[in-house]
Amino acid sequence: MSAKIHQFTCLQDNFGVLLHDPETGATAAIDAPEALAVEGALKSTGWKLTDILVTHHHSDHTDGIPELKRKYGCRVVGPRAEANRIADLDETVAEGDTVKAGSLVARVIDTPGHTSGHISFWFEADKIAFVGDTLFSIGCGRILEGSAEIMWNSLLKLRALPDETQFFCGHEYTASNVAYARTIEPDNAALLARADEVTKLRAAGKPTLPSTIGAEKKANPFLRADIAAVAASIGLAGATAEKVFAKLRAGKDTFRG
Numbered sequence: 001m002s003a004k005i006h007q008f009t010c011l012q013d014n015f016g017v018l019l020h021d022p023e024t025g026a027t028a029a030i031d032a033p034e035a036l037a038v039e040g041a042l043k044s045t046g047w048k049l050t051d052i053l054v055t056h057h058h059s060d061h062t063d064g065i066p067e068l069k070r071k072y073g074c075r076v077v078g079p080r081a082e083a084n085r086i087a088d089l090d091e092t093v094a095e096g097d098t099v100k101a102g103s104l105v106a107r108v109i110d111t112p113g114h115t116s117g118h119i120s121f122w123f124e125a126d127k128i129a130f131v132g133d134t135l136f137s138i139g140c141g142r143i144l145e146g147s148a149e150i151m152w153n154s155l156l157k158l159r160a161l162p163d164e165t166q167f168f169c170g171h172e173y174t175a176s177n178v179a180y181a182r183t184i185e186p187d188n189a190a191l192l193a194r195a196d197e198v199t200k201l202r203a204a205g206k207p208t209l210p211s212t213i214g215a216e217k218k219a220n221p222f223l224r225a226d227i228a229a230v231a232a233s234i235g236l237a238g239a240t241a242e243k244v245f246a247k248l249r250a251g252k253d254t255f256r257g
């Protein structure tokens with residue numbers, strides 16, 4: 001049986017996600033923004049928390065860990081490179097390691113840049129990836145502990161996942177990301193279609209995630225920094241992808257859409 005997912009919103013604009021393995025009953029929370037919201041999700045699904053998989057150390061991804069661990073005795077797995085910044089870790093992992101949630105198997109991908117030790121979890125057989133604050137729909141995370149080059153390389157790793165991979169991320173930022181992306185590629189048909197879809201989803205109070213790697217490759221400017229038209233649109237024709245990406249990211253940092 002394949003994985004089941006329950007996505008919910010919490011805090012201001014965070015996503016929480018539960019990943020459930022029907023075969024074993026295992027349930028993993030991907031990050032733990034706040035204990036109360038995760039518990040509410042557990043109650044509504046009837047699933048029992050067995051694991052927390054942590055993408056990075058930021059408090060809006062980890063604040064719920066101590067209380068959830070105390071109540072459920074769940075195992076907490078997180079990035080080895082941030083082990084000293086996350087409380088209550090039982091296991092640490094890094095690039096190439098595998099993590100199981102019941103019978104579901106994830107490969108760990110190092111995706112630094114937003115934070116220095118950020119990791120993503122790729123459940124290859126289930127065609128699902130949890131990318132934390134590295135990749136958003138039509139956007140990417142802020143570079144808080146790294147360089148543009150480091151972040152670009154992390155995004156290239158996620159871009160290389162199969163097109164049909166569904167990814168879940170840490171925040172509902174898509175509408176703002178779309179507004180910025182339209183200033184970069186105003187005529188990109190895939191982006192305009194996504195813009196319509198996002199407007200409809202938000203008007204209906206629905207989340208805009210998950211998205212797929214294939215869809216983002218066509219519409220997300222941060223995955224398109226090596227495309228000539230994107231470079232030209234920000235006055236960097238012929239520049240390296242790293243330079244184009246750096247300027248795209250800097251532009252979003254100050255964008256008020």
Ligand SMILES: [Zn+2]
Pocket residue numbers: 056058061114133
């Ligand atoms: Zn973060």
